[in-house]
Amino acid sequence: MNMAAREPRTELQRLQAARDRLARIQPARWHRSMDDHGEFLEARDEHGAFVELARFTPRATFDEIAFIADAPDMAGFLLGLVDRAIEKARRGVATRQQAEPARQDAPRDFAAEAAMKCDEPAFRRFLAEQHGLEPPLTKDRAVVKLRSILAITSRRELNGNGQAAERWKALRAAFKAWRAVG
Template sequence: MNAAVSSHGAALSPDAARLKAVRASLEAISPAVWLRAQDESGPLIEARADYGEIVVLARFSEHASPDEVAFAADAPDTVRFLLRLLDQAFAKIRTLRPEAQRDNPAIGEPAARSPKNFAAECALKCQDARFKVYLEEKHGLERPLTNERVEQRVRSILGVQSRKELNDGGQAAERWKALRADFAAWLKVNR
């Protein structure tokens, strides 16, 4: 069995690989607006297809409880909510980590600061559904909002052939910082 690999070549942990798969699954069914309904055959979940027609996604037996039907129908929203919480937690951890590493009490002097890994940060942003919508609205990213299209658009915006160039410093890193700041400003308005 092949291990999942991150965008910078390192093998992902099983949990990270599973999280990546969950994000990809949610992206594949986007916008995933599911509605509970009922017909003569019983409870069901339906959604609107690309051209507005209603399609039945799932039917339940008469033994399914309303809570079970609701749980299944709400699954995409629940997953989006949990991924958003994880993204916020990871962002907070990244902001706190430098503070914890600032002083190394075992040595009694400041710890050496590792350079910022903008390439890894960019790779994470490219998987964020909100970042994809931002690129669509502000930078003309065309649908479907796949990871590959996002990565290509970001490389084009930043004027790089590879995200690795972001770690070389210079103009590419500055353009990434500006794009990241514009995205953060967009998020504040579009929450």
């Protein structure tokens, strides 16, 4: 498959792909070995026999070889770290939602709020991943995409048009949920 033709993957899809790849090579106990031809990486197959996985040139540094040899352990550690961070974020969101009393939105300056969101790099990444904002992810491009998504010609409409304000609130909530997950 041509990599250029592939659809861009979301962060969650990339995380799942990493998990799947790591699971397919388990138990992934790789060993550094050496013979007359140099250093190489090997693992035991399902029958207990050693299988050569990779061979390193003499120019490969100790740190480069160690990095590759430790890759399964590092990937497992980092995926576990991500999982714990996501779980902690989810617990925090649930706790805040339980602690906050149900309330109506007070009159707010949604136009100013939207302008501030377009300044945030995370909001621009959200627009790119979820709504097709094309790079470069600049504030000006985010403003144009926001107007398109909300079907408005000016952010001022968010304060005077109830339907536009509701669309903004829904987009803001989607961003908040996206950010909580990862």
